[in-house]
Amino acid sequence: xxxxSKQTKTDEKIIELDxxxxxxxxxxxxxxxxxxxxxxxxxxLLIVIPIRMFxxxxxxxxxxxxxxxxxxxxxxxxxxxxxxxxxPVRGDVIVFHYPxxxxxxxxxxxxxxxxxxxxxxxxxxxxQNKDNPNGFVLNEPYIKSMLDDNSMSEKLGNHEYFVMGxxxxxxxxxxxxxxxxxxxxxxxxxxxxxxxxxxxxxPGAIDPSIISGSI
Numbered sequence: 653x654x655x656x657s658k659q660t661k662t663d664e665k666i667i668e669l670d671x672x673x674x675x676x677x678x679x680x681x682x683x684x685x686x687x688x689x690x691x692x693x694x695x696x697l698l699i700v701i702p703i704r705m706f707x708x709x710x711x712x713x714x715x716x717x718x719x720x721x722x723x724x725x726x727x728x729x730x731x732x733x734x735x736x737x738x739x740p741v742r743g744d745v746i747v748f749h750y751p752x753x754x755x756x757x758x759x760x761x762x763x764x765x766x767x768x769x770x771x772x773x774x775x776x777x778x779x780q781n782k783d784n785p786n787g788f789v790l791n792e793p794y795i796k797s798m799l800d801d802n803s804m805s806e807k808l809g810n811h812e813y814f815v816m817g818x819x820x821x822x823x824x825x826x827x828x829x830x831x832x833x834x835x836x837x838x839x840x841x842x843x844x845x846x847x848x849x850x851x852x853x854x855p856g857a858i859d860p861s862i863i864s865g866s867i
Contacts, residue, residue: 711729717817721856727846730842731840740813742762747839759841767810773803774802813831813834
């Protein structure tokens with residue numbers, strides 16, 4: 653299971669503007685200082701909260717289900733805007749509300765798209781869709797491990813996705829709890845900030861043409 657814990661602490665650097673330039677800060681009346689603190693706190697909240705709710709959110713990875721791509725303790729920024737313009741594509745790394753408990757956040761990779769049929773036989777994943785009625789086998793260079801004891805088939809409806817962890821043998825994903833509804837998706841992994849040696853944008857991203865074997 654790859655559970656995310658949401659980071660709520662936000663560091664703000666507030667620059668105080670004061671017209672009384674000849675009055676040292678320590679000589680101001682306590683009530684005036686309190687008013688200033690309240691004023692700037694309100695402004696900060698008005699700026700920060702919309703960004704956190706609608707644009708980007710920080711998360712910390714917890715669990716082994718996405719190894720070797722992500723590891724416990726890594727700090728990610730999730731893009732919450734892009735999927736309002738374009739839907740997820742195969743291979744995207746996404747964060748979503750766990751369908752069995754929406755208060756929890758999971759991170760997985762998109763494997764199957766709406767309208768497709770996913771067939772798993774051992775460690776082989778085959779996708780059938782309108783362009784490939786006979787199916788094609790996914791090329792998945794990001795996988796850490798996947799035992800040969802898997803066998804299932806899943807037909808996806810509209811607005812449904814099939815997701816799996818990169819460390820398949822340690823992942824609780826669509827194989828066990830079912831399909832992911834589009835409405836449960838929070839966003840995609842956009843920036844990895846920690847540890848410093850792994851800093852970069854679009855962590856874990858892979859060209860859809862590579863995973864589909866079309867190049």
